[in-house]
Amino acid sequence: MNEKAFKRRKLHSILFFLLIIGVAFISAYMTDFNLVEGMATIPTALIWMAENLIITTDTLAKLPKILEKLNETIFMSIAATTIAAAISLFLGIAGSTTTAVNGFFSTLARLIASFARNIPVVAWALILLLSFGQNSITGFLALFVGTVGFLTRAFIESIDEAGSSAYEALTATGATYFQVVGKAIIPQCLPQMISWILFMIETNIRSATLVGILTGTGIGYAFDLYYKMLDYQAVALITLLIVAAVIIIELASNHIRRVIL
Numbered sequence: 001m002n003e004k005a006f007k008r009r010k011l012h013s014i015l016f017f018l019l020i021i022g023v024a025f026i027s028a029y030m031t032d033f034n035l036v037e038g039m040a041t042i043p044t045a046l047i048w049m050a051e052n053l054i055i056t057t058d059t060l061a062k063l064p065k066i067l068e069k070l071n072e073t074i075f076m077s078i079a080a081t082t083i084a085a086a087i088s089l090f091l092g093i094a095g096s097t098t099t100a101v102n103g104f105f106s107t108l109a110r111l112i113a114s115f116a117r118n119i120p121v122v123a124w125a126l127i128l129l130l131s132f133g134q135n136s137i138t139g140f141l142a143l144f145v146g147t148v149g150f151l152t153r154a155f156i157e158s159i160d161e162a163g164s165s166a167y168e169a170l171t172a173t174g175a176t177y178f179q180v181v182g183k184a185i186i187p188q189c190l191p192q193m194i195s196w197i198l199f200m201i202e203t204n205i206r207s208a209t210l211v212g213i214l215t216g217t218g219i220g221y222a223f224d225l226y227y228k229m230l231d232y233q234a235v236a237l238i239t240l241l242i243v244a245a246v247i248i249i250e251l252a253s254n255h256i257r258r259v260i261l
Contacts, residue, residue, distance in 0.1 A: 053236035062234055066222055070241055072136070073218035074249075077204035080140050084147035085197045088113075091148070092155025099159055099181055109152065116149025125211045134216035142211050143204050154196040155189070162188040191260045198253040205246055 028035070093099045095109030119127075125142035132138040162185060171180055212220020219238060226234035 052232040054233060055237050055240070056233055059231075059233040059237050063237070066219070066234070066238055066241060069219045069222040070238075070245060073208045073212060073220070074205060074245060076136060076140055076218060077143060077208045078201055080143035081147050081197060081201045081204050084144050085151055085193075085200075088148050088151035088155050089193070091152040092159055093181060093185070095152065095156045096159035098162065099185055101177075110156070113149050113152035113156070116145050117153055118149070119146075121146040121207045122210055122214065125214045129214060134214075136215070136217045139208065139211045139215040139217045142215070143208060146207070147200050147204060151196060151200060155193055158189045158192045158196070159185055194260055195257050198256060202246065202250055202253060205242075205249060209242055 027033070091109040091112060094101065094105045095113065097106070100106035121142055124145050125138065128138045128141050128145075132141065169184075175183070208218055209220045209223065212218035213224045214220075216224075219242060223235060223238045226232075226238065
């Protein structure tokens with residue numbers, strides 16, 4: 001029986017692998033993608049990058065302005081994430097099966113999370129751009145809405161996984177709903193929630209770069225400006241600073257996670 005199950009599992013793996021290859025070939029044919037031609041252009045691309053993406057002393061003179069835009073992007077991402085986390089906490093409590101007040105609010109919270117999460121941040125930026133124009137408010141709201149959708153879903157799952165034993169124990173002693181939530185649910189879920197918030201800060205800094213290109217704010221605006229001016233040295237400096245900022249924030253987040261988890 002074990003041998004038959006192993007052979008069946010092996011056959012399924014081979015069939016799945018062949019299916020993936022077939023889908024890849026069909027996709028390449030439909031999109032006119034040629035792997036050989038693509039690989040052949042790599043040396044030319046590397047030579048162009050070596051010749052044009054060089055940070056010079058003239059480029060470093062633009063560093064203060066670029067850092068100002070980078071700080072704007074980082075603080076906007078942190079503000080959007082933290083404010084969204086506060087809203088998501090209430091939606092998560094309302095949407096969880098453990099702490100839901102009634103079915104209507106639970107369904108409503110889950111619908112809000114699903115609607116906000118399933119529309120990409122870039123799409124939200126384009127939608128909000130029509131109403132608010134190119135400014136920092138549009139970028140903030142795009143990050144805020146996407147973060148509310150993601151964190152609400154994450155908080156609901158965290159509360160559901162916490163278990164209902166502490167909730168039932170405090171309820172049995174006559175504690176009120178808010179006392180139970182504040183004393184039993186939140187303390188159990190808080191480390192995991194903080195971890196999700198830190199993850200979204202990292203994600204939003206990356207997303208804010210692309211959102212900034214659309215909304216004309218932050219480091220994305222600087223990237224788009226220098227790119228259109230064909231100032232590739234400044235583009236290289238901006239890219240390097242974005243990578244460095246994301247790595248630093250990720251290292252800080254990992255340290256905080258090790259402390260709280």
